[in-house]
Amino acid sequence: MTLDTLKPGQRARITAVDTDSIDPSDARRLLALGLDTGARVAIAHKGVFGGSDPIAVIVGRMTVAVRRAHARALSVEPAAHTEEVQAGA
Amino acid sequence: MTRQQRLVALAGNPNAGKSALFNALTGARQKIANYPGVTVERKAGRMYSPAGEPIELVDLPGSYSLDPSSPDEEVTRKVVMGEFEGETQPDSLIIVIDAANIEQHLVFAQELLSLGLPTVIALNMVDLAERDGLVLDPAALSEALGVPVIPTVAVRRKGLDELRAALASLDGAPAREPRPSIGLTERRVSAEAIADAAILSETATRRLHAHLDRVLLNPWIGPVILAGILFFVFQAVFAWATPFADALEGAVAWLSQLVTANMGPGLVRDIITEAVLAGVGSVVVFLPQIVILFAFILVMEATGYMARAAFLMDRMMSFVGLSGRSFIPLLSSFACAIPGIMATRSIADPKDRLTTILVAPLMTCSARLPVYAVIIAAFIPRQSVGPGIGLQGLVLFLLYVAGIIGAMAVALVLRRSVTKGAGSGFIMELPKYQWPQLKDLAIGLWQRAWIFLRRAGTIIFIATALLWVLLSFPKAGPGESQVDASIAGKIGSAIHVVVEPIGFNRDIAMSLVPAMAAREVAVSSLGTIYAVDSDDEDETAEAVTASVAARWSLPTALAFLAWFVFAPQCVSTIAVARRETNSWKWPTFMVVYLFALAYVFAGITYWSAVALGL
Numbered sequence: 252m253t254l255d256t257l258k259p260g261q262r263a264r265i266t267a268v269d270t271d272s273i274d275p276s277d278a279r280r281l282l283a284l285g286l287d288t289g290a291r292v293a294i295a296h297k298g299v300f301g302g303s304d305p306i307a308v309i310v311g312r313m314t315v316a317v318r319r320a321h322a323r324a325l326s327v328e329p330a331a332h333t334e335e336v337q338a339g340a
Numbered sequence: 341m342t343r344q345q346r347l348v349a350l351a352g353n354p355n356a357g358k359s360a361l362f363n364a365l366t367g368a369r370q371k372i373a374n375y376p377g378v379t380v381e382r383k384a385g386r387m388y389s390p391a392g393e394p395i396e397l398v399d400l401p402g403s404y405s406l407d408p409s410s411p412d413e414e415v416t417r418k419v420v421m422g423e424f425e426g427e428t429q430p431d432s433l434i435i436v437i438d439a440a441n442i443e444q445h446l447v448f449a450q451e452l453l454s455l456g457l458p459t460v461i462a463l464n465m466v467d468l469a470e471r472d473g474l475v476l477d478p479a480a481l482s483e484a485l486g487v488p489v490i491p492t493v494a495v496r497r498k499g500l501d502e503l504r505a506a507l508a509s510l511d512g513a514p515a516r517e518p519r520p521s522i523g524l525t526e527r528r529v530s531a532e533a534i535a536d537a538a539i540l541s542e543t544a545t546r547r548l549h550a551h552l553d554r555v556l557l558n559p560w561i562g563p564v565i566l567a568g569i570l571f572f573v574f575q576a577v578f579a580w581a582t583p584f585a586d587a588l589e590g591a592v593a594w595l596s597q598l599v600t601a602n603m604g605p606g607l608v609r610d611i612i613t614e615a616v617l618a619g620v621g622s623v624v625v626f627l628p629q630i631v632i633l634f635a636f637i638l639v640m641e642a643t644g645y646m647a648r649a650a651f652l653m654d655r656m657m658s659f660v661g662l663s664g665r666s667f668i669p670l671l672s673s674f675a676c677a678i679p680g681i682m683a684t685r686s687i688a689d690p691k692d693r694l695t696t697i698l699v700a701p702l703m704t705c706s707a708r709l710p711v712y713a714v715i716i717a718a719f720i721p722r723q724s725v726g727p728g729i730g731l732q733g734l735v736l737f738l739l740y741v742a743g744i745i746g747a748m749a750v751a752l753v754l755r756r757s758v759t760k761g762a763g764s765g766f767i768m769e770l771p772k773y774q775w776p777q778l779k780d781l782a783i784g785l786w787q788r789a790w791i792f793l794r795r796a797g798t799i800i801f802i803a804t805a806l807l808w809v810l811l812s813f814p815k816a817g818p819g820e821s822q823v824d825a826s827i828a829g830k831i832g833s834a835i836h837v838v839v840e841p842i843g844f845n846r847d848i849a850m851s852l853v854p855a856m857a858a859r860e861v862a863v864s865s866l867g868t869i870y871a872v873d874s875d876d877e878d879e880t881a882e883a884v885t886a887s888v889a890a891r892w893s894l895p896t897a898l899a900f901l902a903w904f905v906f907a908p909q910c911v912s913t914i915a916v917a918r919r920e921t922n923s924w925k926w927p928t929f930m931v932v933y934l935f936a937l938a939y940v941f942a943g944i945t946y947w948s949a950v951a952l953g954l
Contacts, residue, residue, distance in 0.1 A: 273765070276689075280688065284404060285528070288553075295553060296553065296557040299563055299654075305654045309492070312442075312444070315767065315769055316647070316767065317765075
């Protein structure tokens with residue numbers, strides 16, 4: 252599954268980054284912000300007024316805003332036991 | 341021979357607190373210029389070593405890596421590598437790391453360390469990290485990285501002396517051996533290992549910003565709060581600025597009277613009262629509004645809320661092909677398009693940035709206010725159209741809305757034509773929430789106010805003085821009107837031919853030329869035009885209002901308002917657009933399309949009003 256399908260609060264681990272499906276400079280920026288293979292992530296917030304763009308992703312100790320198109324390029328593996336986490340914790 | 345002054349550069353990730361540390365180390369002794377050939381600001385200041393020796397400190401743009409993805413990052417890369425032409429390589433580096441985000445910031449820090457420059461690390465904002473339950477061991481970090489690590493709290497001036505001492509100890513020390521640069525993934529793995537070893541304790545306290553984000557980024561409540569904040573900001577800009585603006589206006593009038601009373605009549609006195617005080621004074625009056633709007637913008641930026649506002653606005657902006665990043669420059673453009681256009685530098689996507697620059701002049705800047713205010717006061721009756729809603733205020737509001745809709749429509753068209761390209765991305769770090777620091781706000785406000793006063797002051801002074809000369813010469817013969825006889829009158833008559841179809845009279849035509857300097861000059865120009873004949877020294881806005889109300893028809897006045905929603909009557913904006921796009925092509929395009937829109941919409945307004953029998 253990909254990051255955009257994750258529910259808010261659900262923890263996961265990035266397993267692959269499909270850099271070919273997004274703009275190269277966007278890909279560079281995602282990697283620079285730590286959205287790279289192996290990173291532990293969670294979704295804090297999704298969209299405005301019921302839409303699904305943009306997405307606030309928690310990576311490490313940071314919150315990063317991305318578009319759904321970027322999140323779709325990040326394959327994730329949800330944490331084995333889905334624990335409800337505090338957004339931003 | 342005196343030794344050359346040491347050059348030290350501050351480098352690090354965005355949101356590491358670099359600017360706060362820079363302010364703390366240099367105080368108000370700062371110089372802002374541009375790097376030659378690029379539009380990136382070079383912020384330099386002077387700090388002193390413990391021995392009292394002056395050191396030049398440069399604040400480099402925040403970067404995520406030496407592999408640049410924006411013009412800002414390109415500058416950082418070139419400067420630290422000594423490849424920037426006209427800029428010497430720094431003698432040493434201060435790498436600023438946010439203690440609360442250490443794993444991430446160590447990734448870039450390692451890349452910088454591999455350069456081999458003498459380096460000190462400022463482990464900044466240790467207090468906030470501790471608030472979040474994260475205690476770090478600077479000694480362990482220093483051991484692992486091989487350079488001094490100084491814990492600092494820039495905003496409380498903690499650790500500054502230690503940082504200066506550590507920096508002094510580097511002086512004369514041999515350069516460290518450059519280490520082989522390792523790849524991003526390796527740096528990340530090692531950053532985590534180094535961080536893990538340096539973390540003394542970590543308790544899972546609930547972080548403040550998670551709580552705030554749950555409300556402020558809530559998909560439903562968040563946008564409502566943002567709308568409320570923006571509404572409050574605009575209310576404040578108008579309500580709070582009035583007493584200050586009135587006081588400034590009074591001071592200018594007082595000065596003018598003082599000059600009139602103490603100087604004999606003559607050319608010099610006329611230049612001072614009619615050109616200097618009337619012209620420059622008409623601009624200075626808007627300083628309070630600009631300062632108040634910027635105070636809010638700076639607070640929103642310093643607290644970390646601005647990034648949330650960009651997040652919430654992203655969806656709306658994406659409808660017209662822009663991203664949330666464009667929100668910040670466009671909001672600044674409500675004060676003045678010049679800082680707005682300069683703020684587009686943080687937009688990484690070049691086409692996104694260009695589109696934002698091209699539509700920024702459509703945001704209703706404060707220079708349009710005097711134009712709107714004069715016409716509204718002269719033609720729109722002071723009546724109520726609903727509880728608490730006056731007709732005059734409603735018209736002003738509609739003019740603002742017209743600007744916003746215009747900007748969005750133009751962006752939509754541009755993104756599908758001249759700035760066509762893949763949908764721009766929106767990737768942005770949402771920084772931690774922080775209390776704004778009064779000193780940093782004061783420095784930021786002072787810098788913006790000064791840029792406005794200097795830039796606008798010089799240009800408006802020249803334009804008004806020039807118009808005054810053109811209006812005053814050649815002198816009219818007996819029985820002839822001075823305006824008719826003057827050079828300005830002749831020029832006005834020529835332009836009148838072009839603007840007559842959209843309902844403009846010759847006085848308007850004449851005022852449009854000096855108003856190229858700045859929109860508000862239209863008001864002072866009309867004042868000068870109506871005053872030159874009557875020999876009235878007092879060219880207040882009220883006098884203009886009365887003259888306009890007596891001489892113009894309502895359709896003409898409405899067309900004049902529509903014209904100013906679009907017309908790019910501001911050479912400073914054009915000059916800034918030229919500098920920021922590094923070409924004449926885009927500013928020319930901007931001027932042509934805006935004048936075309938102004939002409940068409942003023943015409944539509946005029947003919948509709950005439951047809952409706954207004």
